[in-house]
Amino acid sequence: MDIDGINKNCSSGIWVFIEQTDNKPKDVSCELLGQARVLAAQMKLAVTAVVIGHGVNQVAREAIAFGADKIFLVDGPEYEHYSTDAFSTVCTKLIYTYKPAVFLLGSTEIGRDLAPRVACRVKTGLIADCTGIYFAADDKQLIWTRPAYGEAAIAEVVCPERRPQMGTVRPQVFELPVRDAYRSGEIIQVDSPVSFNEIRTSLVKTLEKQSKNNSLKEADIVVAGGRGVGNVKQFLLLETLAKKLGGVVGASRAAVDEGWSDPACQIGQTGQIIKPKLYIACGISGAVHHLAGIAAARTVVAINKDPKAPIFKRAHYGIVGEIEQIIPALIEQLS
């Protein structure tokens, strides 16, 4: 394989891929525009947004309001639905033509489908699922941080030579910037480089989730139960406690395996990653796989009968005691 990537000295500009739903940019894309502005000031570069879709003029204007100086807009029926083939071809062609220094995408389902396909096609590095981006002025490159080993560690990753430096970034890592409807920017319409017959996949059916289980992800207070809760009846008591606190109930994998809780409520590396203000772990030992899901929890309370349970190392407050006694006492206390 010849390395036919982009010369680092000829690259410029920070690009953000704008993901959209219902003709509005997703929050994560706007958050990235905000961070791109911060980096652009340090690196003395402009911020460009890449908007791909069908009838998405409004998305382009919104991207300007959230911080883009320039928009590459690729609009056409080929882009009505996301497809790896069409979207990656557009990004690849734009990158080879305009040679950005940095390309940011959200660490969403689409971002993580698209970014590696593009990175490989332009022979550059891609840092996955980042939780931070810093500009190192001394060697003029970006330092990307990402959780490693099931969030037990944070890795700093760099892409020193090849361009663009690409990364997918988790939602809610950066602040949503203030929308400025009066910001001006330039919208450049790019002719579609893709025709329908180059899209090798077709979407034949979709089924929306009945209740989008975002409640755990967005909850400020989560009460979670593990194997130590003991039985389904006591698990239901967690529901009562959560209601009193205005929170929702989650579970460890062991509790899901026991059948006490729905798999959708599993918290951890192979479950949901949550970021509550208050997390109450009941009868959960605190395995790394579980802790992976609560790295962003602000205050952690653990209730466990074993004072040596690892969960106490991650907890701010702990009660050593039996679930069957403590949970009713807490409910009582809050009544």
Add this chain to the structure above:
Amino acid sequence: MKIIVCVKQVPLTGDVALHPEKYTLLRQSALGMLNPYDKEAMEMALALREKHGGQIYVLSMGPEQAREILRECLAMGADEAVLLNDPCFSGSDTLATSYILAAGVRKLGGANLILCGQCALDGSTAQVGPELAAQLDFVQITRGINIDIESDILTVQRKTENGLEWLTASLPALVTILQAPQSSRLPTVKGAIRAKNKEIPAWNAVDLAVSRNSIGISGSPTRVRRIATPFVNTAVSCQLITGQTPEQSARVLIGKLRENLIL
């Protein structure tokens, strides 16, 4: 139908040793297991072979030790296994890894269908599958949970943020697997014996005719500069409430939470 399943050995537990300077994994130091998502991919492959016939090849890039997981796949029912092993492969990032795997796929004579896990539990980038698809210019479908094939047309049920989605495409294709439909398949004694005796060839950089500029640390655009353990840095000191009645404990806890404006 020729199916290639890409499998990776991942550390068993959360505690993994890192090379103190290069920050690459010292895989020898941790017991390895078959990446759980790759096991799902294997299940999917077995179900497809049951329906459509054909062969399942398993492919892993890794140290000698990765033979263990290849044997596990053979015991599950894979027909052939190949290890891609060369000291100069170590330190490969996802671009270099996908390049080496693509060379392995080509040397195997290609495939109708390639299955990868959705992500590997250690690096957890979820990039190798899509990058391998890009290397081979294969159709790419991620997050698959069910696959149906009818006269070379593939239908993949995938799990999305909003629910479910069905995509169709012509073979050849690469699908990354989130989970396989429930199976009741049990490892058989026959399978285990066959796996034990089966020859697993190992191919190195020369066998694969890969370019030195594109493999290992020198062929990887990304580098891990540093690894820190946030749990140590942000180590929280826990205020333990112990040795009290449940009522007292509950009162103290709620009191503290209110006092600190957490509630």
